[in-house]
Amino acid sequence: MSIAQPYLLFLGDVTDPLAAKTARGIHQWRPEICLGQLRLTGDTVSLGLTDMTLQEAQAQGAKTLVIGTANPGGVIPDSWQSTIMAAAEMGFEIASGMHQRLSKFSPLADMQQQGLTKLHDVRHFDGVLNVGNGKPRQGKRLLTVGTDCSVGKMFSALAIEKSLKESGTSAQFKATGQTGILIEGSGISIDAVVADFISGAVEAISPDFADHDWDIIEGQGSLFNPSFAGVSLGLLHGAQADALVLCHEVGRPHIRNLPHAQLPSIEQTIEANLQAARLTNPDAKLVGICLNTSAISIEEAETLCQEWTTLYQVPVTDPVRFGVQHITDHLRHSL
Amino acid sequence: MSIAQPYLLFLGDVTDPLAAKTARGIHQWRPEICLGQLRLTGDTVSLGLTDMTLQEAQAQGAKTLVIGTANPGGVIPDSWQSTIMAAAEMGFEIASGMHQRLSKFSPLADMQQQGLTKLHDVRHFDGVLNVGNGKPRQGKRLLTVGTDCSVGKMFSALAIEKSLKESGTSAQFKATGQTGILIEGSGISIDAVVADFISGAVEAISPDFADHDWDIIEGQGSLFNPSFAGVSLGLLHGAQADALVLCHEVGRPHIRNLPHAQLPSIEQTIEANLQAARLTNPDAKLVGICLNTSAISIEEAETLCQEWTTLYQVPVTDPVRFGVQHITDHLRHSL
Numbered sequence: 001m002s003i004a005q006p007y008l009l010f011l012g013d014v015t016d017p018l019a020a021k022t023a024r025g026i027h028q029w030r031p032e033i034c035l036g037q038l039r040l041t042g043d044t045v046s047l048g049l050t051d052m053t054l055q056e057a058q059a060q061g062a063k064t065l066v067i068g069t070a071n072p073g074g075v076i077p078d079s080w081q082s083t084i085m086a087a088a089e090m091g092f093e094i095a096s097g098m099h100q101r102l103s104k105f106s107p108l109a110d111m112q113q114q115g116l117t118k119l120h121d122v123r124h125f126d127g128v129l130n131v132g133n134g135k136p137r138q139g140k141r142l143l144t145v146g147t148d149c150s151v152g153k154m155f156s157a158l159a160i161e162k163s164l165k166e167s168g169t170s171a172q173f174k175a176t177g178q179t180g181i182l183i184e185g186s187g188i189s190i191d192a193v194v195a196d197f198i199s200g201a202v203e204a205i206s207p208d209f210a211d212h213d214w215d216i217i218e219g220q221g222s223l224f225n226p227s228f229a230g231v232s233l234g235l236l237h238g239a240q241a242d243a244l245v246l247c248h249e250v251g252r253p254h255i256r257n258l259p260h261a262q263l264p265s266i267e268q269t270i271e272a273n274l275q276a277a278r279l280t281n282p283d284a285k286l287v288g289i290c291l292n293t294s295a296i297s298i299e300e301a302e303t304l305c306q307e308w309t310t311l312y313q314v315p316v317t318d319p320v321r322f323g324v325q326h327i328t329d330h331l332r333h334s335l
Numbered sequence: 336m337s338i339a340q341p342y343l344l345f346l347g348d349v350t351d352p353l354a355a356k357t358a359r360g361i362h363q364w365r366p367e368i369c370l371g372q373l374r375l376t377g378d379t380v381s382l383g384l385t386d387m388t389l390q391e392a393q394a395q396g397a398k399t400l401v402i403g404t405a406n407p408g409g410v411i412p413d414s415w416q417s418t419i420m421a422a423a424e425m426g427f428e429i430a431s432g433m434h435q436r437l438s439k440f441s442p443l444a445d446m447q448q449q450g451l452t453k454l455h456d457v458r459h460f461d462g463v464l465n466v467g468n469g470k471p472r473q474g475k476r477l478l479t480v481g482t483d484c485s486v487g488k489m490f491s492a493l494a495i496e497k498s499l500k501e502s503g504t505s506a507q508f509k510a511t512g513q514t515g516i517l518i519e520g521s522g523i524s525i526d527a528v529v530a531d532f533i534s535g536a537v538e539a540i541s542p543d544f545a546d547h548d549w550d551i552i553e554g555q556g557s558l559f560n561p562s563f564a565g566v567s568l569g570l571l572h573g574a575q576a577d578a579l580v581l582c583h584e585v586g587r588p589h590i591r592n593l594p595h596a597q598l599p600s601i602e603q604t605i606e607a608n609l610q611a612a613r614l615t616n617p618d619a620k621l622v623g624i625c626l627n628t629s630a631i632s633i634e635e636a637e638t639l640c641q642e643w644t645t646l647y648q649v650p651v652t653d654p655v656r657f658g659v660q661h662i663t664d665h666l667r668h669s670l
Contacts, residue, residue: 134561134596191531198530198565223568226469226615230533230569237561261469275607280561 003095003120003185004063005033008052008087012080013040014069020045022097022179023068029158029183035062040079054087064093064120066182074099074123084108088117095120097178122181125192125201132199132238134280139209140335142287143241144219145273147263149228149256151247152319153219154180156290159319160245161216163328170212174205176235180218190220191231198231202238214331217241223272224264225255233276240280242335243287244273245327250304251295266312287334288327289316338430338455338520339398340368343387343422347415348375349404355380357432357514358403364493364518370397375414389422399428399455401517409434409458419443423452430455432513457516460527460536467534467573469615474544475670477622478576479554480608482583482598484563484591487654488554489515491582491625494654496551498663505547509540511570515553525555526566533566537573549666552576558607559599560590568611575615577670578622579608580662585639586630601647622669623662624651 009023027034027047036052039045054065065087071077076084076098084102088094088111096102102119103109111117142160144153157173157180164171173180175187193201206215217239221228246269255261264272270286277284289312293301301318308316315326344358362369362382371387374380389400400422406412411419411433419437423429423446431437437454438444446452477495479488492508492515499506508515510522528536541550552574556563581604590596599607605621612619624647628636636653643651650661 131562133593135593191529193530194526195528195530195533195566195569196526196563199561199563223611224614226534226572227466228531228534229572229611229614230565230567231530232565233558233568234530234565237564258468258470260471272610276558276564279559279564 003182004093004118005185006035006062007033007064007066008054008057008062008092009034009037009047009049009068010065010080010083011037011039011044011047012067012069012077013044014071015043015045017045019070020047020068022070022182023047023066025179026066026068026183029162033185035060038065038083040083054083054090054092058090058092062092064095067094067096067098068182071098076100076102081105091116093118093120095122095182097122097182099123122178123189123192125188129193129197129200129204131196132203132234134199134237134240137203137208137240139215140213140243141206141215141217141239141241142243142245142331143217143236143239144245144247144290145232145236145269146219146222146247147266147269148222148225148249148252151249151252152290152292153247156245156247156319156324157216157218158183159324160328163324164214164216164331167328167332169214169328169332171214171216172212174215174217176202176205176218176220190235191228195230198234199238202235206239219247222264222269223276224269226258226261236273236276237280241277241284242281243331244277244284245288245290246270246273246286247290249292270312286312286314287331288314288324290324290327291316291318293318293321338517339428339453340520341370341397342368342399342401343389343392343397343427344369344372344382344384344403345400345415345418346372346374346379346382347402347404347412348379349406350378350380352380354405355382355403357405357517358382358401360514361401361403361518368520370395373400373418375418389418389425389427393425393427397427399430402429402431402433403517406433411435416440426451428453428455430457430517432457432517434458457513458524458527460523464528464532464535464539466531467538467569469534469572469575472538472543472575474550475548475578476541476550476552476574476576477578477580477666478552478571478574479580479582479625480567480571480604481554481557481581482601482604483557483560483587486582486584486587487625487627488582491580491654491659492551492553493518494659495580495663498659499549499551499666502663502667504549504663504667506549506551507547509550509552511537511540511553511555525570526563530565533569534573537570541574554582557599557604558611559604561593561596571608571611572615576612576619577616578666579612579619580623580625581605581608581621582625584627605647621647621649622666623649623659625659625662626651626653628653628656
């Protein structure tokens with residue numbers, strides 16, 4: 001899956017800023033590939049990008065219309081269809097992170113068959129994979145793991161990639177979820193592959209390499225989430241990570257969406273992830289902890305990061321508040 | 336997925352006894368649902384069942400033609416197609432554990448659409464599932480786990496189900512792989528579901544129950560197999576097992592198909608499985624060990640089972656050589 005760049009970000013007619021989270025993520029991490037935004041109404045949320053018609057965007061070189069908004073039920077509403085169809089007719093590729101597949105619209109599927117457009121349903125995966133084999137691969141890999149879902153694994157991976165690049169270490173972000181794939185323009189939604197191929201999919205995303213220093217692999221779920229732990233374990237084995245960064249949200253009361261399920265302790269999470277990671281990389285080590293500290297004050301967060309740095313003997317930070325340079329410095333010096 | 340019984344077992348024209356392993360398994364564990372066999376040539380392997388034409392089998396009440404043989408590449412050969420088509424036309428359901436889907440044959444798919452037949456591609460799963468939630472469910476559950484793939488997890492589960500039933504404890508086998516599904520007539524190939532739904536699929540296979548004593552759930556893979564561990568972990572969480580039975584092949588040199596991958600120790604396997612199982616069932620315990628001792632003499636096997644019974648403080652047996660009664664006795668008295 002490789003999505004042509006640059007993008008025109010389609011915001012439809014959504015008025016809830018949260019619904020434009022994906023588009024905002026793309027713009028935040030890859031401003032250079034976002035030519036402009038297309039909004040259907042004056043009320044639609046804005047990312048502050050230049051408003052463009054399809055024609056204007058194409059004239060400036062846009063290659064893909066990215067549906068960068070979520071919608072209740074993951075369904076593409078009728079009011080968006082004519083714009084999407086017009087884009088496909090003009091030769092734009094269309095990329096979507098919605099549950100409902102673009103290819104379910106037979107006119108779009110027909111246009112793809114005629115070679116007019118390419119459809120990227122990044123939440124799905126239809127390609128052919130091999131099962132994983134765990135054989136050592138060339139290149140260094142970092143994987144973000146977590147105490148739960150939605151604790152900042154994608155954000156931390158992107159922040160680490162950026163920080164490494166800024167200090168001259170070459171790194172590539174490897175996406176395993178729909179937003180990450182739209183940001184990077186490639187990757188596989190690891191939770192959408194057939195269960196037998198989880199680790200194989202990660203081996204495909206991050207094969208042998210010698211042309212850069214690090215692959216920074218986006219983690220998913222948690223070994224302690226009873227819904228999704230299988231995905232996390234396969235991802236851990238497939239990633240064959242040299243370095244793990246643990247992500248955690250301070251103050252989260254229980255596993256997301258499951259009030260009966262306790263969060264694991266930091267110690268437990270480190271121990272379980274290192275133990276599992278060592279099946280395919282005996283040298284796997286923890287190199288940092290990224291906290292989402294939005295529930296506490298910045299002063300409390302600073303104190304917590306200092307205390308935990310001493311406690312866990314690795315750099316501890318909130319990537320949003322304090323950046324990740326301590327982690328990438330540590331990474332460069334220790335691996 | 337529920338397959339109508341009794342079966343006519345289709346053996347095609349295979350001459351390699353190993354290729355008829357699935358049919359033999361069905362006949363071994365469920366002789367009462369096997370009305371007869373259909374062989375295309377005199378050379379075809381025989382299970383010792385009555386040879387029947389489709390007409391004879393239907394006259395005696397057969398409901399499903401089961402393709403009980405493996406074929407290189409998992410493809411249904413041309414020489415079988417006319418028989419399968421004739422069966423579908425006569426109203427047989429068709430069940431297959433092949434990789435290639437029956438529904439790929441458009442004449443068969445058409446007959447299904449017309450309501451003439453039902454096609455069961457047990458190696459695939461197209462149904463709708465919920466993600467797992469790990470909430471405690473009613474009923475007692477036993478899961479077979481292993482040091483690797485193909486170490487006897489299905490065999491052990493079926494032997495335990497049978498032994499429990501023979502001594503008056505009501506038990507139901509819950510199938511998670513294609514042969515198990517054909518034997519039981521229901522189940523889900525857990526490695527064929529989308530990765531997000533592994534534990535949810537097991538919760539669907541073994542929901543709340545109060546009408547019998549035990550669900551005996553067929554395990555898959557191993558937490559230490561770098562290809563498939565994600566499946567095993569999701570299965571462990573979804574099964575919410577009260578009791579684990581560990582399966583192991585004595586003398587296996589390395590993880591199956593992966594000469595570079597070491598087998599875990601018995602201690603490691605027990606520890607890792609109990610730890611993971613306790614996420615969704617804090618009371619999970621090991622209740623027995625089933626060994627495949629075919630690599631050593633029966634005397635050596637007896638000695639080994641005795642030694643390990645002392646060492647691991649649970650009954651240790653080879654289910655083929657010595658049965659599983661020690662395990663089911665222990666189970667009845669301790670849980």
